[in-house]
Amino acid sequence: MRQGAGHSWSLVTTADAVKPAPETMRAAVIDAVGSPEVLRMETVPTPRPVMAEFLVKVVAAGVNPVDAKTRAGRGVSTAITAMPAVLGYDFSGIVVESPFAAAGLLPGDEVYGMTSFPRTGGSYAEYVAVSSLSLTRKPTTLSHVEAAGVPLAALTAWGMVVDVAKAHEGQRILIHAGSGGVGHFAVQFASYFGARVIATGSGRNVGWLRELGAHQAVDHESHRFEDVVDQVDVVIDLVGNTVEDTGSRSLRVLRPGGLIINAPTGSWPTLEDEARAAGVRATRFTVAPDGATLDTISRLLESGDVRVFVDQVFDLDAVRQAHVLLEGGHSRGKIVLKVADG
16 A cells, blocks of 8 residues: 555544544445345445554445356355345545554545455445555546446456566467456556467457557457467466356467466366366466555556546446446446445
8 A cells, every 4th residue: 555645644634524424324235146136225334444444435336247246146155144245346435534643544535445345345335444455545547436447357457467477578468358347457467568468359349459459359259269369378368168168268279388367256167177188387366455556556557558448337326237237248348336426
């Protein structure tokens, strides 16, 4: 987390300009797993921060595939211990309470990050309690709506492309679903670090993928990628075997000893065995709510080297429609919920 430039630890009076949180708040909740129809609005207790947690007023919340999977009974649904449950990871908002004066961020500061759902309440709500390690200052160049589309997707892409694949000049990286939330960040990160990027997407997104930095964009609706791509060093697999055995087919285009990194939970149960038989390396990847890495990503966003694309914005009351659109699989970039003005 970046320390609060321009703030003195004695300036605790900034809290006077921020309204204290009410005892209850509005949130989108589920009482059971199922279709988008199980989502409903409810008044629930406002979370109370403990230890080194911040209380943040949510202005906007990102919608991610794991949210829809969890709502449907997959994802992390088995870890939900009580209903009704508030879904959501991404948030952008305003600090209401800081854990202590030297915490680096004070009431009134604009921040963004990830919740620890389902260990804590999610971001489809007016307030969230968040660990000091899981948020950072919001980029000044982004609105709250734009910022809410960043954390989970960008941290996932960074982890796969930078931390695990170690993207570098001369490397050939194939990125599946390059126009999605994680994918459009993965294309940009891989390109920024000098890799030669090949991305798959629908026909309407081929041109956009090139704008993001892809050297080659493959229309998966009209071409099988294995017919036009081979000998890549790394595959960033954001699909698995959920659609036309994309994961298994990807093994054919890797060079001997190449690496495939798979993210969607449960999308390819036989990944390790198939990769071993094909003579390549394989690993799964799960994102961590890391404010320090998000701060690094913030600098790329502020410089314009990386950008976030928000496809559609829904009011929190329209969360069902947001999930329907997400599950349709045709959105570009991110879907965001507007929770409050700001």
